[in-house]
Amino acid sequence: MASGTLVIGEATEDGKLNPVVPELIGIGSRLGGRVTVALLGSGVEGLAREAAAFGASKVIVVDDAILKEYQGDSYVPIAERIAKEVDPAVIVMGQTMMGRDMAPRLAQRLGTAVAMDCVNFEMQGDKLVAERPCYGGSARARYTINGTPQIATVRAKAQEPAERDDSRQAEVVKQPAGVGEGDVRTRIVERRKEKAEGVRLEDAKVVVSGGRGLGGPEGFKPLEELADVLGGAVGASRAVCDLGWYPVANQVGLTGKVVTPDLYIAVGISGASQHMAGISSVKNIVSINKDADASIFKSSRWAVVGDWKEIVPAFTEKVRQLKASG
């Protein structure tokens, strides 16, 4: 009888445990039953202790040079083998480059289905109910999966991570990859990183975004200064990107990027639903707008009505002061 949760873990490029993994373990713990973490990669063995500290009861490690980069042909058969061996009721993985590619392929191999990009979960009896945003983030859909295991990919930062307790122990099992060069049909020839200036929008803990209310491209200067003081990144609404005030790469929203910072500061942004789709998982929104009726205020934890040109510099200065005082 299938039971418990299998977390397909992953490492970041620099060999750390991907921050989504503690969130996945948290989901597994809340759903109830054993949480098994599978760690696939190259040089990931050392991360097993961390997975244990976050509450995994068992960690299956497949550490092989062939798994250095995610390739469906090498990862999917290993995940399939582990899934069959563990026989979980639920499999979760991050909505990452890996999860997006692996989840549907794994579901097909296991004869089941997957709910992608989920943000909320609950068990109704032995049925997993997975909730995901749809219609550009303006609505939510709840799905059940008619198959075993029930697979879901999870949006980063949508769920609370499990608490870390380094005294926790887990059974750690090492397994061979069992796949060779000949099994991998695709080949990565080259990988080029785009030079990112400062903090990446998607990773930023703080995002300062500007909209049409800034009045012109020069309005972004004070926002950049503020983002710099806060160690954050600068975003922009579609309106200003269309006007050419700020690069499209920084666009936040339905047609831009989805961001999940701890703090989102919207300056001169009215809050069109397309923009809000990009920040639907953000809990702490601050909005600064001279229009007291701006719809963004409804979703904001803190609202400042007034002229941003005076508010932002005073805010920046005070932040600098507070930071300096420790």
Add this chain to the structure above:
Amino acid sequence: MTVERVLLDGFETVEAPTPAVVTVSNELGEPRYPQLRQIMMAAKKEVKPWTLGEIGISVPEKRITLEALFVPETKVETEIIEGDTPREKGEKLAVRLREAKLI
């Protein structure tokens, strides 16, 4: 076949043997919008619908069920930062965010 794939922080070049399934992203390029004449011609083209049976596909059992579709209620308690001047509001905002341990 060689393709360029979009990553979160760049691109990678991937080789694959054919046949291969490729999904494309919106970075692929500009769509080719048809000219009026082509739109008119398209209207005259024959559209031949196939049934699943004709192409040898049977509908599999539904593996995923939509249980609910709803607009989530966002319950955000908004605190309006008051102040006599915009400067005062800006400073107060910083203090409030500090208290909330967000900065």
